Amino acid sequence: MIVVAAVIERGDRRILIGQRRREDTSPLKWEFPGGKIETDEEPEAALARELREELGATLVRCVEMGRVRHVYAGSSMPVEIRFYAAEISEDNIEPKCFEQIAWVLPRELGDYDFLDANRVLIAQLATGKVKSAELLRNARASN
Numbered sequence: 001m002i003v004v005a006a007v008i009e010r011g012d013r014r015i016l017i018g019q020r021r022r023e024d025t026s027p028l029k030w031e032f033p034g035g036k037i038e039t040d041e042e043p044e045a046a047l048a049r050e051l052r053e054e055l056g057a058t059l060v061r062c063v064e065m066g067r068v069r070h071v072y073a074g075s076s077m078p079v080e081i082r083f084y085a086a087e088i089s090e091d092n093i094e095p096k097c098f099e100q101i102a103w104v105l106p107r108e109l110g111d112y113d114f115l116d117a118n119r120v121l122i123a124q125l126a127t128g129k130v131k132s133a134e135l136l137r138n139a140r141a142s143n
Contacts, residue, residue, distance in 0.1 A: 001036060001077065001078075001079050001080070002036070002037045002043070002079075002080045002081075002082065003034060003035060003036055003037070003079055003080070003081045003082070004034045004035065004037060004043050004046050004047040004050065004081075004082050004084060005031065005032040005033065005034035005081055005082070005083050005084070005118075006032055006033050006034050006047055006050075006051060006059075006062065006083075006084050006086035007032055007065060007083060007084065007085050007086060007121070007125070007132040008032075008033070008086050008087070008088055008132075009085070009131075009132045009133045010103060013105060013106065013133070014103035014104055014105055015103065015104055015105075015106060015109070015125065015132070016032075016033065016093075016101060016102075016103055017030050017031065017032060017101065017102055017104060017109070017112060017114075018030065018031060018032070018033055018054070018095060018097075018098035018099075018100075018101045018102075019031075019098055019099040019100050019101070019102075020098065020099065021097065021098065021099045022099065026072075026115055028099060028113070029113055029114060029115045030112040030113055030114045030115070030118075031114065031115050031118060032083070032118065033050065033051060033054050033055055033098075034047060034050050034051075034054075035050040035053075035054070043064075043082055043084075044059075044062060044084075047059060047062055047084055047086065051086070051088060053096065053097070054095070054096055054097050054098070055088075055090075055093040055094060055095060055096065055101075056090070056093060056094040056096060057088040057089070057090050057093050058088060058089040058090060059086060059087075059088060060087040060088060060089050061086075061087050061136065061139075061140075062084040062085060062086040062087070062136075063084065063085050063135050063136055063139040064082060064083070064084055065083040065084060065085050065121070065130060065132065065135060066082075066083050066121065066130075067080060067081065067082050067083070068080070068081045068083070068117050068118075068120060068121070069081075070116060070117035072116070072117075079117065081117050081118075083121055085132035085133070085135040085136050085139075086132075086136075087136055106125045106126050106128065106131075107126050108126075109122045109125055109126050110122060110123075110126050
């Protein structure tokens, strides 16, 4: 299974995270918005669809930040998560499938109980090793 996830950073450096609903698998864990790629769907198209469905947001552009393969407890099937630095057109979003959302500074990410597969990226964002807005700027400059 392949999953896409968006790291959306505002101008004030805050990053959007969402808390899974109580009735979801891994209830109340935090994650980046995104979801499964459907059959014959390109990753960027899946990300755009998921952001529309989850937040009512329009994807402007994205650039891949990295990939993680993870096997969750109780499962034998690995999940590949593709993380994208993403820009959306909306200033106001509507969390449609999260218990709650939060805009947090990178250094605050470690204060939230994230899904295990996000841990490496969380550490990279928190320490400034990876900066999603910078990746988007660099991608724009090279095009």
